[in-house]
Every structure is written in structure tokens, then in C-alpha cells.
Amino acid sequence: MSGSGGARRRELDTAALVSAVQTVRAAVEGSALPVRVDGAEQARRDRVELLHQLDDYVLPRLQSLDAPLLCVVGGSTGAGKSTLVNSVVGELVTRAGVLRPTTRASVLIHHPSDARWFADDRVLPGLARLTGGPTTEEDPGQLRLVASDHIPAGLALLDAPDIDSVVEANRDLARQLLSAADLWLFVTTAVRYADAVPWALLQQATERGTSVAVVLNRVPMDAMGEVRADLAQMLIQQGLGQSPVFAVLESRLDEQGLLPTSEVSRIRSWITSLAADAHARSTVIRRTLSGALDSLSGRANTLAGAVQAQADAVDELRSVSEGAYARATDEVAEGMSDGSLLRGEVLARWQEFVGTGEWFRQLDAGVGKVRDKLSAILRGRGRGVPTTELGEALHTGVAALIASHGESAALSVARQWRTRAGGTELMTEHPELGRVSPEFDARVQQLVREWQGDVLDLVRAEAGGRRTTARFLAFGVNGIAVMLMLITFSATAGLSGAEVGIAGGSAVVAQRLLEAIFGDQAVRTLSAKARRLLLDRVERLYADEQQRHEAALMTLAVDPEVPQRLRAAVDAVKGAR
Incomplete structure (x- = not known):
């Protein structure tokens, strides 16, 4: 039990x-x-x-x-791996050749009783299985299985491609096969035993605790002692001093292309005893x-x-994108309060709205005179005020502000991505990210129209029972809404000289008119709400634009939880x- x-x-x-x-x-x-x-x-x-x-x-x-021990035979180009494998087994089981690179399936030789261990995809599942003798049309992505009574049960030999092949696929396959080994049998020669590539792999074997044996092949008789001693010293330095080393003299092959039995008997005996x-x-x-x-x-x-x-x-690319659109939103907010929207066409239409521009030019005597003009405006303008032109001028100015900063954000992201890791490739694959989306301009126009509708709703809700008062009737919902839009952009920062008096005075006039209807606290609340409603819409628009960059980043499929x-x-x- x-x-x-x-x-x-x-x-x-x-x-x-x-x-x-x-x-x-x-x-x-x-x-x-x-x-x-x-x-x-x-x-x-x-x-x-x-x-x-x-x-x-x-x-x-x-x-x-x-399962049987798998011994992978690997080495440099021309080291004689296939000839050595054939000679150790005692028959032609793998095709040797002088042409390089040799392009063929890797060959796994096993005892017939061990076939079940290798016929399926238990090991090297990515390689298709072949049986039978070698052909000239084999694929390196295949594994040819050879059953032989000359190989002891419990151990299999795998003849791998050259580790330094000029064909990258062969080199990669060689490394893959070596990674599948219980035991690495490295084959090198008296001429090439100090090459860098084999020693880099031997170092890897040391780091991973892989069992290693070395065959020093094609050694001239007069150089045997010196070469073997030097190789042994290098193995000690590499941490492989306990690894078996076999030396094979440079020899003439027999008519079958095999080495003399005397030269491979020690290797064969070692393999047999290990299997037994x-x-x-x-x-x-x-x-x-x-x-x-x-x-x-x-x-x-x-x-x-x-x-x-x-x-x-x-994350850095994402930060660049998010930062660019956050700055664009801040710049729109600044543009809404620096007075720049009260210039040009908007200013001209505003002057038409309240009367001629003559008395605006007299505001340097004090904006208190507005109060003296207010009753005349309320009595004289009636419903004939030209609100449409002023509303359209505001629409054009706000749309231009939003569009210009959106375009700047897209350009800024593209410029910065091209200088950062991964960004160059993304911009090459998605050049459209260097500009706003095709529907952006139309969405800006729609955004401003919808915001103007929001302001109208604010005015209607605030007006309540005041809609029949003389002051309200003098300008109507549209006129009051336009004035509310105007004072949303009422700060005078960025203006100087006469512009402060004119544009700033314009905002003061609008504010006094609205205060006369709603009261000062209500006007402050309304203008803050109107400003917030516009910025909310701008943030959503820019977030949608930034989402295009986010979608491109998602194609990279980097999981930060990995x-x-x-x-x-x-x-x-x-x-x-």
C-alpha cells in the first residue's frame, strides 16, 4: 500500500x-x-x-x-554529422553530401520497438512525419523516422541541420531540435572547434543544464594531442569539463561512405551502454x-x-495622443474666454444687433452709459433685431476654433509618434491618423448647431413666466440666446488697446441686457452652463478623434498583464x- x-x-x-x-x-x-x-x-x-x-x-x-532518451547530433557546416551518424549506426540512415546548405528533412533514428514514442506528435509536434528512405524532395519542416535494429532500444539519434547554415530557416530549426534534446552531441572538427557559433550554443547548454557530449571529428594524427588538450581546456572554462569527448581521426571512408569501425567504436559503445x-x-x-x-x-x-x-x-504613444487632445480641449476653453471670438465678423454683427457702432466708440467715457441706452434699445428695436447674422457669425467663429485645434492635435500626434518606438510603424500603416477624420468638419458644424440649441433650451427654461415681459419680448428667445452665447466668450484676456474697449464693451452690453431680464446671478449661472455644455461636446468630439489612435494602438495587442x-x-x- x-x-x-x-x-x-x-x-x-x-x-x-x-x-x-x-x-x-x-x-x-x-x-x-x-x-x-x-x-x-x-x-x-x-x-x-x-x-x-x-x-x-x-x-x-x-x-x-x-520515453527513450533523445540524443540530437548538431554541429557546424561540413563537420561530418551525417557521416558520423551513419557510421555509428552502421548503415546509411541519413543523407550526407558535400553541397551546402543541405536542404532535407531532419532524420530521427530509433529502435523498431520505440516507434510509438515518435510516430505521433509527442515531441516536435510542429514537424510532419515521414517514413522510408531519403529523397531529394524533402522539406526541412519534416521529420523522417528511420527504424533500425542497429540502434539500441531506449535511445534515439536525431541528425539536425547545421547550426551555422547560410539558410536562416535551417539555423532556426537546428536550435529548435537542440532544445528538444535530452542530450546534445556536438560534432566539430580540428579546424573549426574554436568557432564562435558552437561555443555560443554550448554556453547556452551550460546555462540551461543540458547534458552535452562532444565529438572532435577529422583530426590529423599529428595534431591529435594538441587539439584535444586545447578543446578540453576550453570545455573546462565553459563549465563542461565533465562532458564526454570523443576524437575521430581523419580517415578514408569505405565504399558505403562510412568511417572505419575503429574510429566510431567508442562512441557506439557509449551510446549502447547509456541505452542499456x-x-x-x-x-x-x-x-x-x-x-x-x-x-x-x-x-x-x-x-x-x-x-x-x-x-x-x-503607454507612451497613448499618452502622446491623450495629451494632444487634452491640450486641444484646453486651448478651445482658452479661446472661449480670451475674447478672440468677439472680433471681426462677430463684433460687426453685434454692433448691428444693438444699433450703430457710434455709441460703442464712446464707451471710453464709461460703460455706465450703457444703462442710459438700455431703455432706448428695449423700446426701439422690437423683434426686428438681426439675430440670424450674429448667430451665424458666432457659429462660424466657434466652429473654426474647434476645428483648428482638432486639426493641430492630429498633426501633433503624428509628428510625435514618428519619433517614438512603435509610432513610426503605426503611422506608416495608418497615414490617415496624420489628419482629422473625414467626417470631422461635418461633426464640428453639427456640434455648434446642437450647442446653440442647448443655449436656446437654457433660455426657455430660465425665462419661464418672463416670456411675456416687455424686456423679454424686445429681443425674443433667439436674441437673448445669442447674447448668452456672446457673454460665454466675454473675458478680455488677449485683447489690447481699442479692442478691449470695443469687444469688452460688447460683452458688458450683452451682460447688462441679460441682467435686466434675468438678474445678475441667473446670468452668471446661465453663462457657466452654456460654457460647460460646449466644452462637454468638444471633449466628446475630441475623444472620438483620439479613439482612432487608440484603435491603432490596440492592433499592437500588447497585454500589460502578461x-x-x-x-x-x-x-x-x-x-x-
Whole structure:
């Protein structure tokens, strides 16, 4: 019972660890890195390699600890990997050639009794399976399975593409296959054993705890001692001093293209003994698996940092967009109060509204004279006041103010995005963001009309029973609404000299007229409401324009929650171990 209980607990522990690793895998898959920030290219490569190792090795191995040990044979171009594999197996199982790059399916050689472990997509699920002999039309995205009685049960050899192939797809596949290995068998030569590319991968193997063996191939007899000693020293410096090293003399191939048996017998014996010794095989598998799991923390944290950099870049672009439209709203608010709307056409129409401009030019004697004119205006103008022209002039001025700042905001965002990470690409894909939306001008016109309708409603609501008074009847709803619009833009900041007297006096006249109808407190309340109603509409309009930029940012699909999920998932793996 105790043995059964212990096995049950191990199954539960393994299931918990598998679940935790699957959570890491889901977080890695969700870690999009679309923004071109510093280090993004390397981060994308690291992400793909991590996904491959999780899919091709960690999860399959966790779920099948008793599956055969997979030894991946890798190395530089022309190192003689395929010839070595054929010679170790003792038959032609993989196609060797002198032409580079060799474009063919990777070859996995296994004992016939182990076929079930590799026929499905348990390992390397992204590669289609082939069987039978090699052909000249094989796809590098395929995995050719070769069953051979010459390979011991419990171990399989996989002949991988060149790690330094001139074809990028071959290099990427080589790295993917090496990430799926329980054991790396690196093949190099006396001429190329110090090349940088293999040592970069060997360093990676050290960091990830991967089991490694090295074959020094094609070594001249007179250089054997010196080259082997130098290689051994380099391995020690790399932290791989305990790795097995096999040296193969430069030899003539037989008529089948195989190396002499004497040159590969030690390698063959080592493979056979490893396959036969369940404990040794398990030790290699668990050491590599443990190293891969240990590496998850650092690799996931690095990826989390890369995703955070992406999220920060998107946030900066969003901040630029939101800031531009917030400034545009503030500038409209300032334009509503600096008196600029009381110039030109509006001023001329206002003078027509209250009478000739002659008495406006006399306001420097004191705006108190307005009171003396007020009763005459109320008696003499009646309903014939030209409110339409003044309303249209105000409409034109307000629309121009809103439109100009909206256009400036779009230009500002485009200019700033082009100087920031990710923004250049977005502006290339969405050049229309450099200008306002096609319907913007029409919406501005509609906005002003609707606001003018809001002001009319305010006047009607405030008037109540006053609609029959002489003062109200003198100007009517439209005339009073126009005056309310006018005092909404009543501050004199930004004006100077005669303009202060004229435009500022205009606002004072309008305010006195409205105070005579509603009272001073009601006028202040009405003008504040009218101002707020206009700004609310402007904010909504600009928010819709800014939403176009937000929609473009959403296409980047950077999830700011991914870093936290990655770190939490790695912590769960640690807890499950």
C-alpha cells in the first residue's frame, strides 16, 4: 500500500508540475512583442526558442519520463554529422553530401520497438512525419523516422541541420531540435572547434543544464594531442569539463561512405551502454529536464521585462495622443474666454444687433452709459433685431476654433509618434491618423448647431413666466440666446488697446441686457452652463478623434498583464517542484 501511495503522490506531483508548466507556456504564447523597441528582435527569438523548448521537450518529457532518451547530433557546416551518424549506426540512415546548405528533412533514428514514442506528435509536434528512405524532395519542416535494429532500444539519434547554415530557416530549426534534446552531441572538427557559433550554443547548454557530449571529428594524427588538450581546456572554462569527448581521426571512408569501425567504436559503445543502463539514462534525462525547468525563471523574467518595455512604449504613444487632445480641449476653453471670438465678423454683427457702432466708440467715457441706452434699445428695436447674422457669425467663429485645434492635435500626434518606438510603424500603416477624420468638419458644424440649441433650451427654461415681459419680448428667445452665447466668450484676456474697449464693451452690453431680464446671478449661472455644455461636446468630439489612435494602438495587442502572469506562473512551477 505504501508503495502504491508513493506512486500515487508522484503522479499527483507530476500532474501539478505539468499544469504549472502549461500555465507558463500559455503566458509565453500570450506575450506579443510587436513594438520595435531596443532588444525586441532578440526578445522575439528568445520567446520562440522558449516556446519550442516547452512544446518540444519540457512538456513531452514531463508527461513521458520513461520515453527513450533523445540524443540530437548538431554541429557546424561540413563537420561530418551525417557521416558520423551513419557510421555509428552502421548503415546509411541519413543523407550526407558535400553541397551546402543541405536542404532535407531532419532524420530521427530509433529502435523498431520505440516507434510509438515518435510516430505521433509527442515531441516536435510542429514537424510532419515521414517514413522510408531519403529523397531529394524533402522539406526541412519534416521529420523522417528511420527504424533500425542497429540502434539500441531506449535511445534515439536525431541528425539536425547545421547550426551555422547560410539558410536562416535551417539555423532556426537546428536550435529548435537542440532544445528538444535530452542530450546534445556536438560534432566539430580540428579546424573549426574554436568557432564562435558552437561555443555560443554550448554556453547556452551550460546555462540551461543540458547534458552535452562532444565529438572532435577529422583530426590529423599529428595534431591529435594538441587539439584535444586545447578543446578540453576550453570545455573546462565553459563549465563542461565533465562532458564526454570523443576524437575521430581523419580517415578514408569505405565504399558505403562510412568511417572505419575503429574510429566510431567508442562512441557506439557509449551510446549502447547509456541505452542499456536505465539509471544512467534516467540521470541524463532528469539532469537536462531539471536544467530546463531551472532556466524558466530567468528566461521568463527576461521575457516579462521585454513585454513590459513593449507596454511602456504603447503607454507612451497613448499618452502622446491623450495629451494632444487634452491640450486641444484646453486651448478651445482658452479661446472661449480670451475674447478672440468677439472680433471681426462677430463684433460687426453685434454692433448691428444693438444699433450703430457710434455709441460703442464712446464707451471710453464709461460703460455706465450703457444703462442710459438700455431703455432706448428695449423700446426701439422690437423683434426686428438681426439675430440670424450674429448667430451665424458666432457659429462660424466657434466652429473654426474647434476645428483648428482638432486639426493641430492630429498633426501633433503624428509628428510625435514618428519619433517614438512603435509610432513610426503605426503611422506608416495608418497615414490617415496624420489628419482629422473625414467626417470631422461635418461633426464640428453639427456640434455648434446642437450647442446653440442647448443655449436656446437654457433660455426657455430660465425665462419661464418672463416670456411675456416687455424686456423679454424686445429681443425674443433667439436674441437673448445669442447674447448668452456672446457673454460665454466675454473675458478680455488677449485683447489690447481699442479692442478691449470695443469687444469688452460688447460683452458688458450683452451682460447688462441679460441682467435686466434675468438678474445678475441667473446670468452668471446661465453663462457657466452654456460654457460647460460646449466644452462637454468638444471633449466628446475630441475623444472620438483620439479613439482612432487608440484603435491603432490596440492592433499592437500588447497585454500589460502578461509580465505579472509570467512571474506568477514561474512561481507556481517552483512551488510544484
